[in-house]
Amino acid sequence: MAAAVAIADADGLAAVSMRAVAARLETGAASLYRYLSSRDDLLDLMADRVAAELRPYPEPHGDWMDALLRMARAQREVHERHPWLAELSQRPSAIGPEALAFFDACLGIMAASPATITAKFEAIAMMNGVAILFARQASAGAGFTFAGIDLTPYPHLVAAFRQPPAAPPATDLFDRALRGLLRALLAPDAS
Amino acid sequence: MAAAVAIADADGLAAVSMRAVAARLETGAASLYRYLSSRDDLLDLMADRVAAELRPYPEPHGDWMDALLRMARAQREVHERHPWLAELSQRPSAIGPEALAFFDACLGIMAASPATITAKFEAIAMMNGVAILFARQASAGAGFTFAGIDLTPYPHLVAAFRQPPAAPPATDLFDRALRGLLRALLAPDAS
DNA sequence: TGTAAACTGCAAACACCGTTCGCAGTTTTG
């Protein structure tokens, strides 16, 4: 698992082939199947292994919104450290013990909230998704360029680029976005 | 492109192999390379082809928040029709003319908003992400089960399941989540 | 109309992938 994670960190998920992992372990590809049933198995184990980096969880004291934001920030950091994780967490099979523990900790933080269980589940899913979104934007953010593209069919786009680049947002965007989302999901009275 | 989209709709992205597409076209795999430079090219074209289903865009009259929500709903519907699209939109190369047109239309809708260009860009990215999140939850929502998992290490989870299943949320969750998110991103005074 | 150039289709091959099989070599068990 450590070898696979190292390869993925360095060259992406596609580079995690059984032969590559075996080579890094100085063994043969077929030998891995004594310990893994398939490559998907390995990917699941990788996902759960980096999910362990989410620990330690914050104490459930104080404002639960603040605690949830700390959880989300930890999730974002893990996804920035391991950009391939987003690609994995789409598959339902990647939910291992560590992922469940994280989920459980989130529920514990929200225990004081009066929201529905369903609402809490959806709030966690959204928090997860937003953390991934921000991580991806941070890692591959400036990868796109408009060089060589005729922009005349997109008037609003060129108008937007004519404006001077504004100052970075005052408060952290991640906090603002998640606060707004979680409040909308968990406190229907504030709709 | 139509053949590739049909295969992906039926059997997923992994089933879109050059040989499979060629077979559906009753031709050889190598023939495709007269029109495509690579499989990635085909995937990019597929993404942009289904992005055309986002048209027609709503008129930019009336409340821009409502218009944006209509855009987001269209995006969600496309992602529900083509579940493989989420897997594609992670790659930066998938931004084609139709995707740019959609982006431009969003900017046009937000022209009346006083927010920063940066804020608008991020709002569109978030809207995109949330639409994908909801689409994925709708398509593969109930795929996961706790059967055969020892839940004793997860006390809050079992406590949550002990509660009776609550009634579905009153207002549409998609609207609520997106409204809260967009308001937080575009109207800093309401933080 | 005739010929040259350009375009198109595609079988075969290459390198790589995940996975299985079978057999040695080693370790543990009784």
Place this chain on the structure above:
DNA sequence: CAAAACTGCGAACGGTGTTTGCAGTTTACA
């Protein structure tokens, strides 16, 4: 000390994306 279990792994199978080379067809031009 023999039998059983475990471990490593070369070789092979069927799949993948892609390249090559060569026929067959269509177009362009004199």
